[in-house]
Amino acid sequence: MMTALTEGKSPPAPPGALEWIRKNLFSTWYNSLLTILGATLVYFTLVSVLTWSIKTADWRPVTVAPLLYMVGQYPREELWRVGLSMLLITFLVGMSWGVWKQYVRAFAIFLGILLGFLAVFPLETTTITLPIRAVMLANSFLIYLGYRIGRLRSVHGRHVAILWLFAMLLIPLVLLPGFADSTLLPAVPTTVWGGLLITLLLSVGGIVLSFPIGVLLALGRRSSLPVVKLFSILFIEVVRGVPLVTILFMFSIILALFLPSESRIDRVIRALMGTVFFSAAYTAENVRGGLQAIPPGQVEAAKALGLKNFHITSFIVLPQALRLVIPTLVGQFISLFKDTTLVYIVGINDLLGMGNAVLNLNPQFVRLQMEVYLFIAVIFWIFSYFMSYASLQLEKAMGVGER
Amino acid sequence: MDRLSHEKIPIWRDERVLKAAAQIISSLIVLGFIFWGIGNFLEITQQRGMALSYEFLNEAAGFPIKESFIPYDSTMSFGRAVLVGLINTLMVSAWGILFATLLGFLIGLMRLSTNWLISRIALAYIEFHRNIPLLVLLFLWYFGVFTQLPSVKDSITLPGPMYINQRGFYLTWPQLSETGALFGISLVAGILLAIITWVVLRRIREDKGKETYFGRVSLAVLILLPLIGWFAAGGAPLRFDVPVLQGFNFQGGLHLTTEFSALMIGLAMYTAAFIAEVFRAGILAVQKGQIEAARAVGLHYSQILMLIIIPQAMRVIIPPMISQYLNLTKNSSLALAIGYQELFAIGKVTINQAGRAVPVFMLIMAVYLAISLLTSIILNIYNKRVQFIER
Numbered sequence: 001m002m003t004a005l006t007e008g009k010s011p012p013a014p015p016g017a018l019e020w021i022r023k024n025l026f027s028t029w030y031n032s033l034l035t036i037l038g039a040t041l042v043y044f045t046l047v048s049v050l051t052w053s054i055k056t057a058d059w060r061p062v063t064v065a066p067l068l069y070m071v072g073q074y075p076r077e078e079l080w081r082v083g084l085s086m087l088l089i090t091f092l093v094g095m096s097w098g099v100w101k102q103y104v105r106a107f108a109i110f111l112g113i114l115l116g117f118l119a120v121f122p123l124e125t126t127t128i129t130l131p132i133r134a135v136m137l138a139n140s141f142l143i144y145l146g147y148r149i150g151r152l153r154s155v156h157g158r159h160v161a162i163l164w165l166f167a168m169l170l171i172p173l174v175l176l177p178g179f180a181d182s183t184l185l186p187a188v189p190t191t192v193w194g195g196l197l198i199t200l201l202l203s204v205g206g207i208v209l210s211f212p213i214g215v216l217l218a219l220g221r222r223s224s225l226p227v228v229k230l231f232s233i234l235f236i237e238v239v240r241g242v243p244l245v246t247i248l249f250m251f252s253i254i255l256a257l258f259l260p261s262e263s264r265i266d267r268v269i270r271a272l273m274g275t276v277f278f279s280a281a282y283t284a285e286n287v288r289g290g291l292q293a294i295p296p297g298q299v300e301a302a303k304a305l306g307l308k309n310f311h312i313t314s315f316i317v318l319p320q321a322l323r324l325v326i327p328t329l330v331g332q333f334i335s336l337f338k339d340t341t342l343v344y345i346v347g348i349n350d351l352l353g354m355g356n357a358v359l360n361l362n363p364q365f366v367r368l369q370m371e372v373y374l375f376i377a378v379i380f381w382i383f384s385y386f387m388s389y390a391s392l393q394l395e396k397a398m399g400v401g402e403r
Numbered sequence: 404m405d406r407l408s409h410e411k412i413p414i415w416r417d418e419r420v421l422k423a424a425a426q427i428i429s430s431l432i433v434l435g436f437i438f439w440g441i442g443n444f445l446e447i448t449q450q451r452g453m454a455l456s457y458e459f460l461n462e463a464a465g466f467p468i469k470e471s472f473i474p475y476d477s478t479m480s481f482g483r484a485v486l487v488g489l490i491n492t493l494m495v496s497a498w499g500i501l502f503a504t505l506l507g508f509l510i511g512l513m514r515l516s517t518n519w520l521i522s523r524i525a526l527a528y529i530e531f532h533r534n535i536p537l538l539v540l541l542f543l544w545y546f547g548v549f550t551q552l553p554s555v556k557d558s559i560t561l562p563g564p565m566y567i568n569q570r571g572f573y574l575t576w577p578q579l580s581e582t583g584a585l586f587g588i589s590l591v592a593g594i595l596l597a598i599i600t601w602v603v604l605r606r607i608r609e610d611k612g613k614e615t616y617f618g619r620v621s622l623a624v625l626i627l628l629p630l631i632g633w634f635a636a637g638g639a640p641l642r643f644d645v646p647v648l649q650g651f652n653f654q655g656g657l658h659l660t661t662e663f664s665a666l667m668i669g670l671a672m673y674t675a676a677f678i679a680e681v682f683r684a685g686i687l688a689v690q691k692g693q694i695e696a697a698r699a700v701g702l703h704y705s706q707i708l709m710l711i712i713i714p715q716a717m718r719v720i721i722p723p724m725i726s727q728y729l730n731l732t733k734n735s736s737l738a739l740a741i742g743y744q745e746l747f748a749i750g751k752v753t754i755n756q757a758g759r760a761v762p763v764f765m766l767i768m769a770v771y772l773a774i775s776l777l778t779s780i781i782l783n784i785y786n787k788r789v790q791f792i793e794r
Contacts (some may be wrong), residue, residue, distance in 0.1 A: 369546035384534035
């Protein structure tokens with residue numbers, strides 16, 4: 001029996017490298033031509049980009065003021081508060097890696113290596129002091145520490161989620177703004193906040209706040225109450241029909257005219273309100289897609305069991321619907337993250353605004369826009385890429401589209 | 404049993420009462436909020452003496468607009484200025500949509516290629532553009548590329564001739580000459596007649612089952628009629644308007660400013676990445692069995708593409724494509740940041756000049772809403788026609 005098996009045809013050998021190249025690059029004459037054209041294109045693009053970025057490009061606008069890009073004008077003596085926030089966040093990223101594994105792993109490892117690298121990166125500037133480098137390095141270790149803790153059997157996803165919620169309340173409401181009459185945490189007005197700090201605050205705030213509003217609007221749009229339905233449809237369609245810039249302008253200029261004349265709302269809060277307003281309408285439409293995909297039998301079965309409407313929605317319909325639309329929602333949150341750059345147009349110094357501020361810092365920088373905007377593009381690219389990567393992993397794990 | 408069914412349901416558990424109450428309360432909250440806002444607004448306007456009217460639209464605008472597709476100067480009215488802005492928005496969106504669609508289809512095709520390298524190049528393009536903000540991309544194009552072009556004197560010359568410099572593109576552009584009217588008419592007639600022939604002959608074939616060669620016949624009409632017009636006109640009906648350097652600037656030809664070009668290229672390249680993905684998803688949604696079955700009944704490749712793949716893929720492609728086109732149009736409002744004066748930018752100048760923030764703002768929002776609604780209505784009608792009729 002054994003001999004019969006071994007004497008038979010051996011299974012085909014795994015394709016070698018040459019075989020793979022022939023099959024995927026040179027299968028027909030026009031494919032060979034395309035490969036050669038493509039390779040030439042890639043070669044010249046890479047060579048010219050590399051020579052430009054090493055030889056021609058002047059990276060001084062990026063290296064001269066790294067802190068401006070990160071935190072804007074946040075008072076340097078109060079910088080420890082940003083550092084502490086960062087330590088808290090990296091620790092939680094580590095814990096998330098330990099708990100949610102593959103969704104966060106790539107980002108956590110990348111972040112750890114990047115921060116460690118930045119900690120020892122030689123810069124000719126004196127603004128990056130030794131304590132800052134120490135905090136950077138500590139971040140890397142905290143990611144690993146968080147990972148080890150997150151892997152403990154007694155730590156669950158909901159613990160980490162609660163900690164995240166806690167951090168999201170503590171950092172933007174207590175730690176960063178401080179209090180008017182406190183010596184430990186003196187108030188820091190939002191006018192001096194800037195850079196990546198503002199970008200991240202606006203996007204995380206926008207995502208967290210717009211989600212529940214969006215879900216409510218989606219439910220409202222499918223409600224059996226005509227008035228509620230009408231309001232929801234009007235809101236969703238009007239907001240989706242106009243550009244985000246107009247909404248941001250509405251909140252930054254027009255809103256003040258509709259409030260009592262003595263009231264003043266902080267301009268970062270106004271920008272956040274605009275972002276939430278805009279994002280909620282899109283979240284609502286995405287969630288509605290999920291709601292429509294739930295077969296009516298689910299609701300009927302729940303009704304037959306005697307569940308109340310509220311319980312049917314919150315225990316039967318929403319959990320299933322939300323799970324279906326997670327990938328779409330992540331996609332929408334990525335575009336929200338990118339769209340936060342628009343607050344620059346209403347005069348808030350986010351990452352992009354800081355880039356422009358640095359360009360105006362020194363007359364020598366006047367023609368170095370390419371370097372600055374590329375640097376900013378890379379930062380956005382990294383965050384967006386890891387978000388879409390996590391969403392892809394999630395999609396695979398849930399088997400959306402396979403059921 | 405009898406007693407139970409006659410027992411009145413208490414008010415707080417009567418579903419009709421509860422529903423009515425919920426609606427009244429929610430509308431009271433929403434309307435109350437709106438009226439409170441309007442009340443505050445009226446108070447403020449009275450204090451500052453701003454009347455809520457659109458009469459200012461007839462007043463002289465008093466600000467110049469850099470580029471306009473209709474005659475405009477600063478003595479004309481605010482209404483005219485807003486119209487110029489609207490036309491600028493529509494122009495940049497239309498060109499952007501055209502190029503985004505072409506580029507998106509090309510990138511989508513490359514992504515579907517069996518050639519590994521080509522597919523990866525397309526992937527790199529898509530990943531680059533999808534993960535950076537549009538505003539940063541626009542800045543990269545405008546400040547990083549267009550403002551750093553050489554001055555007018557040292558223009559880059561491309562065959563055509565076409566000149567590229569700090570002030571934008573100067574293209575050689577065909578124009579109808581004095582004898583061109585006949586050619587123009589015959590061209591339009593040719594296009595119209597070709598469409599009619601196509602539709603009529605195709606219907607005849609569908610009804611009678613007889614080959615009418617509708618494709619070839621209408622193509623012949625499309626070529627022949629303008630050709631007759633060309634020769635009947637006597638002399639060249641088209642004249643090439645060549646840009647010439649006169650003094651410090653180019654005269655003649657088609658001039659695209661740097662702002663317009665940067666905005667159009669940025670919008671088109673950004674949206675193309677999304678369109679490529681839409682296109683790819685549409686093609687992949689056509690089941691393999693469909694193509695195999697078509698091959699089995701003996702259709703050749705172009706027939707499979709035209710009759711099997713494209714009609715089915717279109718059903719999947721059109722709805723997301725509509726939203727991409729609308730996104731592009733709405734995103735053109737970012738022009739404000741690079742100084743192209745479209746609807747929103749002009750609206751902002753108008754607010755500064757006329758001091759009527761709310762009316763101007765409402766006008767701008769209404770125009771954007773109208774564009775969005777109109778586009779989606781038209782495309783939804785088309786979408787309904789190509790969708791599968793479900794039984």
